[in-house]
Amino acid sequence: MEIRPLRPTEIPRFVELSYYAFNGRSPDNRSTDFERRLDLEHQVLVLADGSEIISQVAIYTFDYWFNGVPFPAGGLANVATVPERARQGHANQLLRATIAWMREQLGVSISTLYPTIYPLYHQLGWEVAEEAYRLVGVPNAFRPSQLLPADPGGRVVRRVAEITDVERLEPIYRAFAEPRSGYLVRPRWYWEDMVLRHSLATQPRHLALWYGSNGQLGGYALYSTEQLPERRIQIYELLALRPEGYHALLTFFAAHHLYKELELTGGRDVAWLAMIADPHQLTITQRVRGHFLLRIVDFPQAISRRPARLLNPCAEITLAVSDSVAPWNDGVWKISQNSGCWTCEPVSKSEPDAEVDIGAASALFAGALSVRQAIDLGRLSAKVTALPTLEALFATTYPPHSNDHF
Numbered sequence: 001m002e003i004r005p006l007r008p009t010e011i012p013r014f015v016e017l018s019y020y021a022f023n024g025r026s027p028d029n030r031s032t033d034f035e036r037r038l039d040l041e042h043q044v045l046v047l048a049d050g051s052e053i054i055s056q057v058a059i060y061t062f063d064y065w066f067n068g069v070p071f072p073a074g075g076l077a078n079v080a081t082v083p084e085r086a087r088q089g090h091a092n093q094l095l096r097a098t099i100a101w102m103r104e105q106l107g108v109s110i111s112t113l114y115p116t117i118y119p120l121y122h123q124l125g126w127e128v129a130e131e132a133y134r135l136v137g138v139p140n141a142f143r144p145s146q147l148l149p150a151d152p153g154g155r156v157v158r159r160v161a162e163i164t165d166v167e168r169l170e171p172i173y174r175a176f177a178e179p180r181s182g183y184l185v186r187p188r189w190y191w192e193d194m195v196l197r198h199s200l201a202t203q204p205r206h207l208a209l210w211y212g213s214n215g216q217l218g219g220y221a222l223y224s225t226e227q228l229p230e231r232r233i234q235i236y237e238l239l240a241l242r243p244e245g246y247h248a249l250l251t252f253f254a255a256h257h258l259y260k261e262l263e264l265t266g267g268r269d270v271a272w273l274a275m276i277a278d279p280h281q282l283t284i285t286q287r288v289r290g291h292f293l294l295r296i297v298d299f300p301q302a303i304s305r306r307p308a309r310l311l312n313p314c315a316e317i318t319l320a321v322s323d324s325v326a327p328w329n330d331g332v333w334k335i336s337q338n339s340g341c342w343t344c345e346p347v348s349k350s351e352p353d354a355e356v357d358i359g360a361a362s363a364l365f366a367g368a369l370s371v372r373q374a375i376d377l378g379r380l381s382a383k384v385t386a387l388p389t390l391e392a393l394f395a396t397t398y399p400p401h402s403n404d405h406f
């Protein structure tokens with residue numbers, strides 16, 4: 001058995017296993033993806049028994065926004081083991097090696113994924129990093145609140161989304177995503193394949209563009225309509241840079257009275273319920289399967305990329321991190337602020353100011369757990385004097401959310 005990069009001649013076998021495991025995109029599409037999306041030598045690993053592929057993983061190298069800073073990430077996809085060799089620890093072994101590979105070969109600070117099997121990843125340190133929910137109701141239930149500012153001179157333009165819309169939408173998306181946490185810095189191929197022309201969708205995606213009275217594009221919604229078995233609208237992404245944009249787009253969707261149902265997936269980073277006239281008319285379900293998971297790959301890098309708010313200088317602390325899967329993270333770290341950044345250096349200290357496991361540190365990093373919640377869970381312990389520094393270190397402006405899935 002060996003773990004190594006996929007060889008070019010093995011692409012058909014990788015594609016066959018991905019298609020067998022996940023169905024979805026055709027084998028031809030999957031083969032084309034390799035050239036567009038992945039550098040074979042660095043971004044596709046297999047656990048092989050001689051010439052036979054037993055387990056496989058693809059690693060997309062992306063950046064993700066966290067609180068105004070892009071963090072280099074390894075996004076895992078196509079994780080699969082041949083069913084005839086399942087439950088023998090092969091995926092676990094490959095994922096362990098992948099964590100080391102992402103640090104040594106790709107230099108990323110974090111890893112992200114959208115799991116089918118939560119325990120597989122959770123036992124290796126990935127943690128839930130969002131709280132997404134679905135708002136479902138008749139279109140009229142999405143009427144905006146009267147308290148939401150409106151721009152009577154604005155207009156909504158509706159049409160089928162085109163690939164060339166990347167240039168139009170990307171600046172709006174970026175301005176929206178940058179101060180938030182968990183949003184992907186979408187490369188062009190991602191916009192084309194996954195956002196504008198979703199590879200699994202049978203219908204084209206529709207686009208509603210909101211222009212304010214100043215003539216500037218200030219928000220948009222990407223959605224699809226289904227006619228059978230019942231008429232429904234699914235909104236994949238609705239975002240605006242000003243409240244007037246939300247007012248206009250919600251009014252637009254509320255007008256679809258011949259549709260039986262409208263579904264909007266959103267995160268807690270947007271105050272959806274406060275924007276709607278009567279949220280009691282909606283059914284709200286929490287999405288749990290396939291939600292966004294995050295793991296810190298390189299602890300000192302993940303910490304030292306975080307911006308420090310200099311108006312609020314904090315005391316230096318020592319933090320012990322336990323990480324049995326990634327031993328380079330395991331140890332005691334001196335954390336302090338320097339010239340607008342956090343610094344993180346290894347120290348040998350027998351009695352640290354705080355202790356945390358890597359999973360909890362990952363959830364804290366994302367903003368999915370607060371310092372107090374991590375303490376309540378028994379996964380962070382801290383001297384009272386270390387709390388202000390920990391709170392400042394892990395502060396995020398918005399709760400984390402990911403609008404993407406791969």
Ligand SMILES: CC(C)(COP(=O)(O)OP(=O)(O)OC[C@H]1O[C@@H](n2cnc3c(N)ncnc32)[C@H](O)[C@@H]1OP(=O)(O)O)[C@@H](O)C(=O)NCCC(=O)NCCS
Binds near residue numbers: 093
């Ligand atoms: C999920 C999959 C990759 C697991 O591969 P594997 O080599 O069998 O996994 P491992 O033997 O390393 O399992 C490690 C741990 O993950 C968890 N796990 C693995 N498969 C599981 C399953 N089907 N149900 C629940 N837990 C599972 C268990 O905790 C397991 O430890 P255990 O066997 O000691 O209980 C494989 O079943 C597969 O290819 N499935 C189809 C594609 C897929 O869902 N991929 C994951 C995409 S995110």
